[in-house]
Amino acid sequence: MKSKIDALWKWLDERLDLSQIIAFAQHKTVPQHKYSFWYYWGGISLFLFLVQALTGVLLLIYYRPGPEAFDSVRQITYEINFGWLIRSLHAWAANLMVASIFVHMFSVYFMKAYRAPREFGWWSGMLLLMISTVFGFSGYLLPMNELSYFATKVGLEIPTSMPIIGPLIGDIVRAGPEVSEYTLQRFFALHVVVLPALFVPILVFHLWLVQRNGMALPPSEEARPVQERKTIPFFPNFFMKDLAVWLITLNVLALLAVCFPWDLGVQADALKPAPLGIHPEWYFMSAFQILKVFGNLLPGDLGEAMGVGIFTLGIILWMLIPLYDPDSRSGERARHATYFGLLVLAGVIVLTIWGYAAL
Amino acid sequence: MNYPLWDVPMIGGGWVIGITAIFHLLISQFAVGGGLYLALAEQKALREGRRDWLEVIRLHSRFFLILTAVFGTVSGVGIWFAIGLANPEGTSALIHNFVFAWAIEWVFFLVELATVAVYYYTWGRISDRLHLQVGWLYAVASFFTLFIINGILSFKLTPGSEWLAVAGSGQEASRFWEAMFNPGFWPSLFLRMGICSSLAGVWALATCSRISNDKPKLKEEFIQWTAKWLLPLFMTMPFLLAWYVHQIPEAQRVLFTLGVNTVAPGVFTMVTRMVVIILVSSITIMGVVYFIALRSPSDFKIPQAVVIVFLALTLVGSLEYTREMLRKPFIIAEHLYSNGVRTKAIERVNKDGYLKDTLWIRGGSKTSVARGEAMYRGQCMSCHTVDGYRPTRTLLAGRDRAAIGSFLKVLHEHKPDSPYYRFMPPLVGTDDEVQALGDYLETLVPKTENSFK
Numbered sequence: 026m027k028s029k030i031d032a033l034w035k036w037l038d039e040r041l042d043l044s045q046i047i048a049f050a051q052h053k054t055v056p057q058h059k060y061s062f063w064y065y066w067g068g069i070s071l072f073l074f075l076v077q078a079l080t081g082v083l084l085l086i087y088y089r090p091g092p093e094a095f096d097s098v099r100q101i102t103y104e105i106n107f108g109w110l111i112r113s114l115h116a117w118a119a120n121l122m123v124a125s126i127f128v129h130m131f132s133v134y135f136m137k138a139y140r141a142p143r144e145f146g147w148w149s150g151m152l153l154l155m156i157s158t159v160f161g162f163s164g165y166l167l168p169m170n171e172l173s174y175f176a177t178k179v180g181l182e183i184p185t186s187m188p189i190i191g192p193l194i195g196d197i198v199r200a201g202p203e204v205s206e207y208t209l210q211r212f213f214a215l216h217v218v219v220l221p222a223l224f225v226p227i228l229v230f231h232l233w234l235v236q237r238n239g240m241a242l243p244p245s246e247e248a249r250p251v252q253e254r255k256t257i258p259f260f261p262n263f264f265m266k267d268l269a270v271w272l273i274t275l276n277v278l279a280l281l282a283v284c285f286p287w288d289l290g291v292q293a294d295a296l297k298p299a300p301l302g303i304h305p306e307w308y309f310m311s312a313f314q315i316l317k318v319f320g321n322l323l324p325g326d327l328g329e330a331m332g333v334g335i336f337t338l339g340i341i342l343w344m345l346i347p348l349y350d351p352d353s354r355s356g357e358r359a360r361h362a363t364y365f366g367l368l369v370l371a372g373v374i375v376l377t378i379w380g381y382a383a384l
Numbered sequence: 385m386n387y388p389l390w391d392v393p394m395i396g397g398g399w400v401i402g403i404t405a406i407f408h409l410l411i412s413q414f415a416v417g418g419g420l421y422l423a424l425a426e427q428k429a430l431r432e433g434r435r436d437w438l439e440v441i442r443l444h445s446r447f448f449l450i451l452t453a454v455f456g457t458v459s460g461v462g463i464w465f466a467i468g469l470a471n472p473e474g475t476s477a478l479i480h481n482f483v484f485a486w487a488i489e490w491v492f493f494l495v496e497l498a499t500v501a502v503y504y505y506t507w508g509r510i511s512d513r514l515h516l517q518v519g520w521l522y523a524v525a526s527f528f529t530l531f532i533i534n535g536i537l538s539f540k541l542t543p544g545s546e547w548l549a550v551a552g553s554g555q556e557a558s559r560f561w562e563a564m565f566n567p568g569f570w571p572s573l574f575l576r577m578g579i580c581s582s583l584a585g586v587w588a589l590a591t592c593s594r595i596s597n598d599k600p601k602l603k604e605e606f607i608q609w610t611a612k613w614l615l616p617l618f619m620t621m622p623f624l625l626a627w628y629v630h631q632i633p634e635a636q637r638v639l640f641t642l643g644v645n646t647v648a649p650g651v652f653t654m655v656t657r658m659v660v661i662i663l664v665s666s667i668t669i670m671g672v673v674y675f676i677a678l679r680s681p682s683d684f685k686i687p688q689a690v691v692i693v694f695l696a697l698t699l700v701g702s703l704e705y706t707r708e709m710l711r712k713p714f715i716i717a718e719h720l721y722s723n724g725v726r727t728k729a730i731e732r733v734n735k736d737g738y739l740k741d742t743l744w745i746r747g748g749s750k751t752s753v754a755r756g757e758a759m760y761r762g763q764c765m766s767c768h769t770v771d772g773y774r775p776t777r778t779l780l781a782g783r784d785r786a787a788i789g790s791f792l793k794v795l796h797e798h799k800p801d802s803p804y805y806r807f808m809p810p811l812v813g814t815d816d817e818v819q820a821l822g823d824y825l826e827t828l829v830p831k832t833e834n835s836f837k
Contacts, residue, residue, distance in 0.1 A: 279661060
């Protein structure tokens with residue numbers, strides 16, 4: 026039996042160079058220090074993405090966009106065996122993924138892992154976060170219930186209120202003046218074809234960069250002499266730990282999906298007035314609040330335009346940080362960048378809480 | 385109903401019992417399995433002359449003593465308070481039948497408490513042999529507390545035909561032994577022993593992970609020994625569980641599958657969902673114990689131990705919750721409903737009235753709504769709350785007075801083909817009382833559909 030396995034291995038190895046890949050994985054090391062915990066968050070995000078890909082395909086089997094959308098989700102939730110579980114896993118994994126990407130982004134930021142030569146890791150990661158939020162926004166509408174319908178309607182008022190290009194964006198995204206089943210069809214195409222087609226190549230690029238550049242060391246570790254730094258082999262040690270973390274994530278996800286299954290809500294009715302307290306998903310809350318604050322401060326479109334402008338400027342500054350703080354050993358710029366990061370983090374938290382409190 | 389009612393807003397009295405009982409079980413089951421673990425580990429250390437092992441066992445026994453003798457004992461008393469307040473009828477029925485059993489259990493409990501203290505405080509002060517004997521005495525005493533309590537707990541789900549034949553006659557205690565060794569006794573005992581021993585292993589892994597890194601070999605040996613303790617137990621568990629499930633009455637077993645295709649509120653879909661948690665957490669624990677604790681013990685550190693303990697607690701909590709749910713709509717199957725109504729009293733109460741034994745009606749019994757509220761408190765509140773757990777207001781939303789009336793009629797008639805037959809007790813009382821309950825429930829339902837803020 027063993028000789029047969031060996032022969033099979035040899036056959037595969039000759040054709041696919043598997044031993045080279047394993048040698049590479051064994052050769053690769055992962056630094057060990059007191060901040061190592063933060064290395065797992067990229068992996069957690071990846072795992073949650075895989076869960077969504079799998080559960081998404083399963084949902085696709087029963088989901089029907091168009092006029093039957095709500096009814097098909099009702100069937101998934103209340104008729105099909107374990108449909109409720111698949112749907113809950115999908116929805117919870119989506120929220121947890123955005124949350125873990127946020128944790129990953131801030132940990133990369135504060136560990137200065139965006140510095141040379143890792144700028145493209147930062148930029149590709151930011152793109153992945155942006156696409157994830159669009160994934161969330163487009164997926165939210167698919168059940169076509171009251172909340173998702175009106176939240177999408179309100180959400181789309183933001184880009185469409187922009188001067189000049191706003192109406193055009195509205196026409197393209199909504200397929201008309203109102204959110205309708207045509208909008209749903211477009212969101213569906215976006216959610217299951219366009220976004221995955223964009224996301225996966227960028228993700229592969231992002232992961233390849235991690236392989237190419239290795240894990241970044243935080244400045245406090247970099248300051249140590251090389252011989253004092255501890256590392257562990259990527260394979261099997263770090264790989265096993267990563268798997269264990271994935272397993273824990275799976276348990277947390279299962280607990281949430283089972284104890285708090287996703288609600289179906291009431292079917293959307295465009296003729297009904299919008300319910301009070303309609304708000305976007307939590308990860309858009311800080312942006313939503315900025316727009317609200319400026320909308321209240323300044324009259325008319327000016328306020329909203331100002332809000333959109335400030336928010337966009339913030340994102341651009343955030344993305345450009347590797348250029349501002351490329352490799353400053355003096356500590357001066359690095360400290361400014363840290364203060365800026367803390368300000369952004371505090372801003373996001375405060376605005377999100379404020380947003381919910383003001384509902 | 386002669387007892388005053390304890391109204392616990394939001395979570396309901398049932399969850400007060402649930403939370404206290406699950407907390408207590410997590411510790412008391414550890415106390416039972418842990419006795420066996422300590423005695424066997426000490427025996428192995430003495431046989432092999434491993435003094436360094438004894439030091440680890442001593443530290444583990446300190447943790448064991450504090451957790452079981454302090455938190456276990458206090459929460460055990462807590463259960464008595466909780467069940468006495470939240471479910472006096474059920475508690476009364478059990479005491480009348482099992483007072484003798486509890487008396488025996490308390491004797492074993494006293495021996496358990498005394499020996500665990502002696503065990504910890506005599507490390508190095510008495511001979512090794514005598515110390516080990518104290519350990520074994522503890523293990524045996526704690527096993528017998530489980531043995532007896534298991535009889536009472538399994539009785540509630542499967543009281544057995546002999547006992548049921550005399551139930552309500554005043555002669556129940558004459559069938560004490562049949563009630564004690566009811567049809568579910570042995571499968572339940574073996575399953576519980578499996579759970580107790582597994583919990584002992586899980587908690588021991590937590591202590592092992594805290595052994596100083598200065599003694600890597602000792603730490604690895606202990607972690608591996610404990611992993612070897614746990615894995616066979618986990619592998620036998622599915623068989624013990626299958627045996628246990630097999631003896632559950634068919635009518636109750638159906639609860640397992642109610643949540644396969646739906647999460648609709650108002651039906652008992654939670655049991656299926658709990659089974660999902662049980663499966664996922666068991667496989668995870670087994671995976672971590674095998675791949676990390678056994679195969680790579682040097683990687684088994686405090687975070688891994690914390691995860692395992694947390695998962696094991698989730699697992700035991702889910703198992704207990706499922707066991708409780710399986711008994712619905714009864715406290716004692718076929719005899720006493722979860723709202724304290726006895727099966728044999730239904731006819732009489734329907735004729736003579738439910739409220740005639742109710743002393744606490746708001747403002748006397750003048751208005752229909754006040755009498756309806758007393759009906760609600762007596763017959764619904766043991767499982768429902770107004771706005772929190774299983775919220776009446778939400779479950780009735782959208783129904784007008786007539787719809788509430790038809791719903792109550794279904795509950796009152798309690799026909800075997802009713803969708804609620806398997807999970808809800810019958811509504812008892814005269815037509816007037818049922819009418820009064822409907823009037824009260826109508827006051828709870830929002831007048832306009834108000835799903836928005």
